[in-house]
Amino acid sequence: MRILITGGAGFIGHYLATYLTTLGHDVTCLDNLSRASKDAVDILRNNGIELIVSDVTDFNSLSAAVGLVRPDVIVHAAALISVEESLEKPKEYFEVNFMGTLNVVRAMERFNVSRIIYVSSAAVYGNPVKLPINEDHPTNPRSPYGLSKLFGEGVVKLFSQLNNFEHIILRLFNVYGPRQKLTHYSGVIVKFVHNVMNDLPLTIYGDGEQTRDFIHVIDVCRAVELSLTTKHFNEIYNVGSGVPTSIKELANMVQSIKKSKAGIVYEPPRAGDILHSYADISKATKLLGFRPSINIVDGIKELLKLR
Numbered sequence: 001m002r003i004l005i006t007g008g009a010g011f012i013g014h015y016l017a018t019y020l021t022t023l024g025h026d027v028t029c030l031d032n033l034s035r036a037s038k039d040a041v042d043i044l045r046n047n048g049i050e051l052i053v054s055d056v057t058d059f060n061s062l063s064a065a066v067g068l069v070r071p072d073v074i075v076h077a078a079a080l081i082s083v084e085e086s087l088e089k090p091k092e093y094f095e096v097n098f099m100g101t102l103n104v105v106r107a108m109e110r111f112n113v114s115r116i117i118y119v120s121s122a123a124v125y126g127n128p129v130k131l132p133i134n135e136d137h138p139t140n141p142r143s144p145y146g147l148s149k150l151f152g153e154g155v156v157k158l159f160s161q162l163n164n165f166e167h168i169i170l171r172l173f174n175v176y177g178p179r180q181k182l183t184h185y186s187g188v189i190v191k192f193v194h195n196v197m198n199d200l201p202l203t204i205y206g207d208g209e210q211t212r213d214f215i216h217v218i219d220v221c222r223a224v225e226l227s228l229t230t231k232h233f234n235e236i237y238n239v240g241s242g243v244p245t246s247i248k249e250l251a252n253m254v255q256s257i258k259k260s261k262a263g264i265v266y267e268p269p270r271a272g273d274i275l276h277s278y279a280d281i282s283k284a285t286k287l288l289g290f291r292p293s294i295n296i297v298d299g300i301k302e303l304l305k306l307r
């Protein structure tokens, strides 16, 4: 199958590209390199995967790339991804995540691309009103990031009906794995692993009892693989582990695996932080055959061994 991955030089994108190439697919990546890591670009190059430098907000350039590749499926993962940053720069988030997605579906129409897998986020749910969160849970995003991803979903669904292409929306929970970049906006696992490797204390905001659903990037690749051919398209699927892990549990896990004695620093809770979040993945299990294969303890051990 010929596959175009937008955001293909990002954390999830470059894993997807190598994973799908190994399965025998003909993969091309598209990325504007604004948030790509050198590691990811090198890995694409070393695996002979073509990378087109293009911006999803530039319709002409994007459309030319789609016309060149003529993919059977587009996996649309290009996005700006930080909740915190989106509060500072909402306009940029809507431009890339919403208008960028509109450009992708318009380019699909022009070249008759038959399927899109839209990489969405659990951020569309906002503060859960019931747990675990299933796909029918109300959407009530609490950040420009979450809203921009939800608008992206809306665009994908609408144009899928208007132009008769197939879509699958994957709402990812907290994705982690090797080669995730450490920045000011990084997720908790990247920060904890970095601190423990440098013998620094871990910072927990609030009492640490808040829970999250961590899913390994390889399991995300598996969900995308299943989405390429599923007959259950035009559906939304949660992609998580289905298992809640508290931040305190995670901190203890990371420190005990590394035998760190640096301790934990408790800071006041951050405004807007969600208390509990974990996925009901029964729909993805039933219709896609999705079963996460890497538990959090093994995933963390892998990270600590690699760094």
Ligand SMILES: NC(=O)c1ccc[n+]([C@@H]2O[C@H](COP(=O)([O-])OP(=O)(O)OC[C@H]3O[C@@H](n4cnc5c(N)ncnc54)[C@H](O)[C@@H]3O)[C@@H](O)[C@H]2O)c1
Residues within 6 Å of the ligand: 006, 007, 008, 009, 010, 011, 012, 013, 030, 031, 032, 033, 034, 035, 036, 037, 054, 055, 056, 057, 076, 077, 078, 079, 080, 081, 096, 100, 119, 120, 121, 122, 149, 171, 172, 173, 174, 175, 176, 187
């Ligand atoms: N990482 C997570 O925990 C997580 C959770 C839920 C959903 N997601 C979704 O997964 C997708 C990939 O996230 P990631 O963690 O790999 O992030 P990432 O920042 O590593 O990758 C995103 C890629 O998109 C590229 N990009 C940004 N703006 C672009 C533009 N205008 N044109 C072309 N390329 C552009 C960046 O350069 C980057 O390489 C995103 O759609 C995100 O919303 C991620």
